[in-house]
Amino acid sequence: MEQPLYKRIQNDIRRRIQSGELQAGALIPSEKDLAQRYGVSQITSKNALNGLVEEGLLVRYRGKGTFVRELVIPEEPHLQSGAKKTIAIILPTMKTKIDQQLLDGLERYCADRGYDLLIRITRESQEEEYRAIKQFQERGVDGFIIFPVEQESYNNAILRLSLDRVPLVLVDRFLKEIKAYSVSSDNYAGVREAISSLLAAGHMRIAFLSPEITNSVTDERAKGFEAAFMEQGLPIDKTLWCMLDLETIAEGNGQREIVRFLSDQSDITAVFAVNAELARYAHYAIREIWKGAGNEPQLAAFDDPDLDGIPFIRQQLDDVSRRVVDLLSEQLSGTHEPRREVVPVQWIWPNDLDFT
Structure with missing residues (x-):
C-alpha cells in the first residue's frame, strides 16, 4: 500500500x-x-x-x-544521587507461558542489579498503555521496559520517551522511523527456517495463520514465510493466508474463523501458525475437519503450543530478558547509543522433543 x-x-x-x-x-x-x-x-x-x-x-x-522541540529533561528532586533505581515494566498481557517466562526473566535480572520494579498489565489497550507511561513518569521512575500492545501505530507516549532519551528498552518490537533501544527474537530467520524445513519435507501447500500485520513482529514473520518460498523459486499463494483482525481475536472468535478458513482448504498439507494461541485453534480445527482420517495437515508454530508432536520455534527468553536489562543499565549509566538487538531462535522438530 x-x-x-x-x-x-x-x-x-x-x-x-x-x-x-x-x-x-x-x-x-x-x-x-x-x-x-x-x-x-x-x-x-x-x-x-x-x-x-x-x-x-x-x-x-x-x-x-x-x-x-528543545529536549527537556524532567527534574526528579525526590530521587537522590545514588538512590536505588526504579524501573517500570509495561506488558500487554499475562495470558501465555511466554508472557510469564519473560516477566520472570526481567524481574530476575532487574533484581540482580538492585532495581525496584513497578509493573502494569495493559490488557492490549493502547489507552491504558498511554496512561501507564504518564503515571509512571509522574512517579519519577528511572527507566522503562515496554512490550507494546498489538496496534497499527506506536503510542505517541513511547515515541516521546525515545525522542526525549528517557532510558527505555522495547521488547519484541522496534520503531522503524526512530532509533531506539529494542530487543527481539529473530522472527524473520525463525519462520524462514521453519517453512524451509516444511518445504524440504514435501509440503508445498502450507496455510499461514496470523493476526493482521500491525507491527514489526507480524511483519517479520510474514516476510520470513515469503522468503522461504522465494529462495526455492516457488510461488506464494496468499489464498492460503488467514489474517485475523485483532478485534476478532480479542472477542474470542479466532478459533471459529480458523475452522471456517481451513474447511475451505482441503488440499493443504501443512499449517503454520505465528503464535501458540493460533496454533491451538488450528489444532482444534484440524481435529474437527479431518477427524483423524490420517491425511490431516502437519501443524507447526512459532512458540510452543503445548501440543505433543508439534514442531515449533523456541525463543531464548532468558537471553532476551538479560539483554533488555543490560541495555537499560547502559542508559542508566549515561550512555545513549540506540540499537536493535536480535536474539537467535531454535527450530524444534518432533524428533528433538522429549516426551518422557
Missing part, C-alpha cells in the same frame, strides 16, 4: 531530526515551502506538521514559525 503523502513528509522530517541534520530549535520549512517541495497541497503539509506537533516532536510559535 502506498504511503500517504502527509506521512512521507512526517517521516522525512523525523529522519532529518534523528540524523542530526535538524537540531533542537531548528526552524522547519513553512507549510507553503513544504507543499512546493513535495508537490502536495498546503492542507496536506499543514496536516503533516500538525501531527508532529501533537506528537511533541515540533513546537509552533505564533508569528515565528515551527521549530524542532
